[in-house]
Amino acid sequence: MIKVGIVGGTGYTGVELLRLLASHDEAQVVAITSRGENGRRVDNLFPNLRGYYDLAFSDPDIETLSACDVVFFATPHNVAMRMAPELLAAGCRVIDLSADYRLRDHERWSQWYGEPHASPETLAEAVYGLPEFNRHEVAKARLVACPGCYPTAIQLGFMPLLKAGLVDADHLIASAASAVSGAGRQAKIDNLLPEVSDSFKAYGVSGHRHLPELEQGLGDIAGAPVHMTFVPHMLPMIRGIHATLFARLSEPTTDVQALFEDFYANEPFVDVLPAGQYPQTRTVRGANRCQIAVEVPQGRDTVVVMATEDNLVKGASGQAIQNMNILFGLPETLGLVQLGLLP
Incomplete structure (x- = not known):
């Protein structure tokens, strides 16, 4: 034990x-x-x-x-x-x-x-604890740095494209929205129910602390420096992150749906949705799962990736336990088989 x-x-x-x-x-x-x-x-x-x-x-x-x-x-x-x-x-x-x-x-x-x-x-x-990219290094670590909640969804969304070298890594864009629990449990006026309810806002547009983590992590994935525009938003709900990602394809004819399905085929906590279906925050609430969809609108050269997760589970504590399982040679899914909560 x-x-x-x-x-x-x-x-x-x-x-x-x-x-x-x-x-x-x-x-x-x-x-x-x-x-x-x-x-x-x-x-x-x-x-x-x-x-x-x-x-x-x-x-x-x-x-x-x-x-x-x-x-x-x-x-x-x-x-x-x-x-x-x-x-x-x-x-x-x-x-x-x-x-x-x-x-x-x-x-x-x-x-x-x-x-x-x-x-x-x-x-x-310190080993960066994004298991889908770094599990072999995590297995040997004494000190694991768990990714932030935004960086988890954003890196999982961009990873297949960057690993395949299919996008312009100098002009990545992430527009992502997080529930209020992402700001922590401390008392702040900006997080009070009357302040966030029935509203939607951007913050940290000029520079957010997750940006250097994102550029470092995505650069490791790509094997070369990347540059990103990252705009976070506050959602008027308790749990969840929805990240919408944009990148310019170098090969617009690529079957990106097949690319994502093949890339994540053996990942227990990443679910690539069928073509034409888009993820929702409610379907991953309470679960250690990131759901992803990918589209190339109008068949042009911009790929759009949508990724959702529970910011407190796959975006934080669930991923931390996933890393613990890897550290101690346990099945990666142990203790993490909770389904999303509906309704």
């Missing part, structure tokens, strides 16, 4: 880890931390977990966490990078859901996050 610790158990990704791990046959959560809720029972804060956990929140103590086989960081940025080196030195594996280890260049990280990186010497060891 894998002994699991979770740092930052009171946010949306933390409680989603708890929900998913409750049905995992090979993992047991033995420590969950929160300074603000220290001593409070987990099922008191999250009644949906009653009967599944007999745990209380505790302070994030290195000695306690070091006794775990793996520690998930479900925290804002700048937490994991301060604690991970000690946990790694103690022989613990670390899966970070924050942005601390996603960028290989610590100076670039500092430019986007506004502070020096606390453990730049550890960045070279």
